Amino acid sequence: MLTMEDIIRDGHPTLREVAAEVAMPPSDEDKQILLSLLEYVKNSQNPDMAAQYGLRPGIGLAAPQINVSKRMIAVHVYDDNGNLYSYALFNPKIVSHSVEQAYLLSGEGCLSVDESIPGYVPRYARITLKGWDINGEEVKLRLKGLPAICFQHEIDHLNGIMFYDYINKQDPFKPVEGAIGIER
Template sequence: MKREIKKYPDPVLKEKARPIEAITPEVRALAEDMLETMYESEGIGLAAPQVGESVRLIVVDVTGPEVRAEPRVIVNPEIVCSEGEITSDEGCLSVTAMRSEVCRSATCTVKGLDLDGNPVEIAADGVLSVCLQHEIDHLDGVLFIDRISRLKRTLYDAKVKKWQRQGKKA
């Protein structure tokens, strides 16, 4: 089932998500809904807080949104190693009408669990590395706009306030 994507400045996007204690049927259903939501929204990654669930769960598929060949679900993901630096153009399904250059680690290693409770380790570079870092940031209440220049952020915040006064969704 496709879920509503929470938009900035929804408070759930600023919360630190809580760890998932047990992989239940509800967690599996949430992961399935998140994949469907991500694909239907033409994204390559989605974190549970973006659909209003403040738990540590992400889904990614950098082959998407057209191909959908490598869906990955990671429970309680954490970055255990990162190296180098890369600047890339980022956007976000929760941050409407904004893209910006963001500096991140060029490579990262992420550990977590799959939906069967098995350990998962992903050594990533390129788009996958950026996507994993972006989604894990969401679990810590950090948006990509928290990583851009103060000027760009101020301009975006002013645009969002204007939309809110006009009754438009950000």
């Protein structure tokens, strides 16, 4: 089981690398890594498990965050309507996105970043992504709101991008023109 000790911190070179594609069908080792990412996110949201194992709550985790530079992410997040988006994906890729942007009014956080970095992180309001599940089956998702933001955050990790790279350095809370502000 993954713990906070397995998660590398901001400044580690792996977080700035472009991760490698995972060969399909996935190896047993890659499947195990992918499952462990999802397990961490689910466990971190369970107050008893989080307390017992010292897990910081998260809604997503990417393989580079555990120092595995491969294109794998796990997300376990609810949308505004209480629908659960729980996915562990190999090689996720945004295939289309809205022109309209959105951002979390509370800003974003990251399990690899210990300090709070305030500011708005503009992202696409709606995305369509493709990836492959644990069995190597193609998955296509159309997302908006918090799930869309979460998947974009995790996919950025696969490309060596950190959420704070998008924050306006001069005015972190400058409203993003024409964008939707999302409560979390």
